[in-house]
Amino acid sequence: MKVIWIWLESKWDNINEPKNLIYLKxxxxxQGSFYFLGLLRMNEIITFLENNLLxxxxxxxxxxxxxxxxxxxxxxxxxxxxxxxxxxxxxxxxPMLIMIGYLVSHIYFDFKNGASILKYFYxxxxxxxxxxxxIKQLSYx
Amino acid sequence: MEKQTLPNSTLILVFGILxxxxxxxxxxxxxxxxxxxxxxxxxATAMYTENPELYEGYNNxxxxxxxxxxxxxxxxxxxxxxxxxxxxxxxxxxxxxxREQMGQY
Numbered sequence: 001m002k003v004i005w006i007w008l009e010s011k012w013d014n015i016n017e018p019k020n021l022i023y024l025k026x027x028x029x030x031q032g033s034f035y036f037l038g039l040l041r042m043n044e045i046i047t048f049l050e051n052n053l054l055x056x057x058x059x060x061x062x063x064x065x066x067x068x069x070x071x072x073x074x075x076x077x078x079x080x081x082x083x084x085x086x087x088x089x090x091x092x093x094x095p096m097l098i099m100i101g102y103l104v105s106h107i108y109f110d111f112k113n114g115a116s117i118l119k120y121f122y123x124x125x126x127x128x129x130x131x132x133x134x135i136k137q138l139s140y141x
Numbered sequence: 142m143e144k145q146t147l148p149n150s151t152l153i154l155v156f157g158i159l160x161x162x163x164x165x166x167x168x169x170x171x172x173x174x175x176x177x178x179x180x181x182x183x184x185a186t187a188m189y190t191e192n193p194e195l196y197e198g199y200n201n202x203x204x205x206x207x208x209x210x211x212x213x214x215x216x217x218x219x220x221x222x223x224x225x226x227x228x229x230x231x232x233x234x235x236x237x238x239x240r241e242q243m244g245q246y
Contacts, residue, residue, distance in 0.1 A: 064223070064226060066219070067215075067219060068162075096162065099158065100158070103154065103155065103158055106154075107151050107154075107155075115154070115200040115201050115203070115204035116200070116204065118154070118158070118204060118208075119204050119207060119208065122157075122158065122161065122208050122211070125161060126161060126211060126215065129161070130215075
């Protein structure tokens with residue numbers, strides 16, 4: 001982090017250039033999010049999430065799992081830091097999060113090929129979700 | 142003359158992506174998002190085809206439309222699947238199935 005700040009200070013003279021301003025904004029966001037994470041009490045959040053899982057109406061009333069089942073459990077595993085278990089539980093979670101982050105940054109910065117890259121992310125997600133769903137259903141039979 | 146961005150072009154993209162994330166709840170949430178995105182996209186494409194040199198950001202609209210169509214199809218298939226399963230086996234049958242599964246673990 002400090003190295004990046006020093007690198008940025010070398011460009012301090014022409015900070016008003018739009019490109020450098022974007023770097024500054026991004027850095028502030030990154031640093032701010034680190035401080036914010038430090039303020040959070042992660043253990044309490046994880047226990048709160050584990051106790052207050054939203055129930056899936058399709059699983060509750062009909063008994064078949066829906067396409068999004070496993071998302072919350074997988075997310076909790078990801079927060080805990082168990083990446084592998086999270087991927088096994090719901091493989092589409094991490095690409096989904098990347099896709100949402102890319103979508104937000106695309107709306108802000110308007111990348112040149114952003115739309116088509118989002119499309120490919122979307123296809124990847126759909127393939128992962130559907131394949132995961134069928135494999136899960138087959139394992140019950 | 143300056144180019145304008147198409148109205149709702151980012152909204153279409155966001156809704157198109159949300160249509161797959163909202164695949165829970167019997168696929169109804171996904172259907173709503175996808176249909177809203179498709180209606181907005183139809184308006185935007187009509188505006189773009191009238192005078193294409195006036196607007197920019199048509200890529201977002203195009204992509205959002207494709208994503209919304211896929212989300213719509215997936216949600217619709219899932220909805221039909223749920224309805225068929227519910228109609229053929231019924232509530233009792235599902236409860237039995239669930240009990241069997243619970244017994245296994």
